[in-house]
Amino acid sequence: MMSDEQNALITRITPGTPAGNLLRRYWQPAALAIELEGARPIRPVRLLGQNLVLFRDGSGALGLLDRDCPHRGADLAFGRLEDGGLRCPFHGWLFDRTGRCLQTPAEPDGSKLCERIRQNSYPVVERAGIIFAYLGEGEPPAFPALDCFVAPDSHVFAFKGLIDCNWLQALEVGIDPAHASFLHRFFEDEEQDAAYGRQFRATSADSDMPMTRVLREFDRPDITVEPAEFGLRLVTRRALSKESTHVRVTNVLFPQAFVIPLSSEMTITQWHVPVDDKSCYWYAIFTSFTGPVDKDQMRTQRLKLYELPDYRPRMGRFNDYGFDPYEQATKTYTGMGDDINVHDQWAIESQGRIQDRTREHLGQTDKGIVAYRRLLVTAIGAVERGETPMMILDAAQAAAIIGPATMDGVGPAGGPDSYWVKVDARRRESAPWYQTAE
Template identity: 50%
Template sequence: MISEKLNNQITQIGPQTPAGEVLRRYWQPAALVDEMQGSASKLAVNLMGERLVLLRNDAGGFVLTQRVASPDEAPAHFPDPESIEIVDGGPVYPVVEKKGIFFAYMGPGEAPEFPNFDCFRAPDSHVFAFKGLWECNWLQALEVGIDPAHASFLHRFLQDEDPADSYGKQFRDKAANLDMPMTQVLREYPRPDIEVEETDFGLKITALRHMANDLTHVRVTNQIFPQAICIPMSREMIITQWHVPVDDQNCYWYTMFTSFSKPVDKDVMREQRLKEHRLPDYAPLKNRRNNYHYNPDEQNTLTYTGMGLDINVHDQWAVEGLGPIQDRTREHLGRGDAAIVRYRLMLRKAIKAVESKKEAALPMRGDVDVSRIVGPLSNDAIATTKDWEAASWQADMQRRSECPWDASV
């Protein structure tokens, strides 16, 4: 457990707050390119506790600046573009477009380079971007993503569907080198050993599910500092997801789905997700107001939550159920929370570095050549228990060697 003062320090993100100042030292997803359609020249953006507007500039690029907004405006309010008023003399934040997402830099000094992650260097044809609104603080949204054990419980499927019918859905593949659905692996081996290693970009998190016949399922996921994750979706595809504060009590997840083999079917993936979200705010149709469409019959026969097959809904229920800002003064972390503990230490260290004006100590800042930070390795593999580390690496290398774009590391 931690004190209320420390909980406030690591969750609040407004201007000049400790965690907010750290997050402002990195590029933040601000909007989907899909949202700025046709000849539109303005788009309301609510980001990091500020009410902003995305503008096309004279050079054909984009910037973010302040707009006029009422104090009681809803966090995900999207006024008509023609009604947006710009604040004279407001701060102007630089914006770049990357693979379907507009990123903004809201910090002091020069904006940092982007690392050479797979989601950024894959061709546009192999990346699809989407987002969704969660009514909770950004930190609890991130922390569910760096907990490798939760998938065995929160995303437990009591039936295993044919992976051939599961394009664009997480945990619906078969485990590599083993004719067993991933849903079965997670269900039958629910208590992984978890190893956490600090890296140039954040944390590498390895979950080891020891199986019969001296085999181990190895699942490698990553925390990309300050508030992103990179995880395997299937053998073909990975997910890079940012948990972006709207304000202290609401956030968006922004996801890039990156394919190593075939181009992504963007129409199918967009259609799948728009069935679960409304426009223009990308709020989920299943939410606390309709009890996330909970069905006790489904819970008895199909899923652990009884809330459908979309795992985003499961995560949403779990993190929103903790309240707008999780009360960490009453929590009791255990061995399975190793990645959460390491991340919080990293965040507190970064807060101290910014406060003492030692920003060069931040991950991927200072003299670090971020163009040389590649990957990261994110995959599932089955290996003999004594050789799991090498086998996991080789599985990733094989996938990269067969990739039609340069995925070398």
């Protein structure tokens, strides 16, 4: 358990809070690049409790400004893209993407007011279909050489979804290898198809055993948590027999992402990004190690479960997550359909909009969550002391953060970690883009 004060320390992220100061030291996903397509590339963004407006100017360059006009506070998300910037419709004040005031047209001739006005602006960059923003002070860190950033655009797909709770409890579902044996249990093994959210229906590497059977029949995992240069590596083993063991390798990418295997051919890098203290978005980049991804198909699949323009889920508290008691008795452990994202959403949202950790009782299988919270508290303390927390990288350091490796396979019982290392190396050797990237 922890105190109310400790819980607030690691969950509250609005401007001026300790955790908020930490997260502002890193690049944060702010929007999908596709959200700025179309005739009017302007998008309101709420990120880390701040109201912002994201846009492309007439040259196509990205800009991110505070959303309230510095004249009288009108909403710049309703602005006009013209004359090289974003113009407020209230009195015509014009700002470029750096926040410089270009015009105050209603002021008298010769007015110097415009020269004294500067709207807050923030660095933005597009990577792998996501627009990242930096809300902190000073120079932003370099991007690590993650697979999702190294692979060509043809081999990555980005998507997002809104979650109605605090970012930390949403992130912690990805740091919990034990929950999959229950929350994502299916009573029938089916072949993996093109449907979204059925990643646990695929077979593990080096076997013909569906993950559904592994998770259903072998529900006492042995979890090892290892420190890594990028955060944490979690190795989860489930003994299948005297000869074989199911091995799953996942990673915590500090400060608020994880990297997991989707199949033997694809991985997911997923961030949980605070909108404010009580809601967040998940942003995911799917990376293919084989052929190009069908972006149109993947987006169409996912939009069956999420509504535009805000990527709100079609299942939630408002409709009991589609719960069906007959299905729970006969088909799935939750009774909430085939999409494991709905399962996760229920698990984390049902804890409340900010989980009360003073009432929790952690067990041995929660060791990854415990290790991550310690990293988080240590990093918060470092920022409070004026020190540099982990994963604030220069160019050379960023180039050394490769991968990180993930896998889901069946290897020899009691074997060393060389098994999953070899599986990951084998996948990379077969990826045409990985050899090119090297």
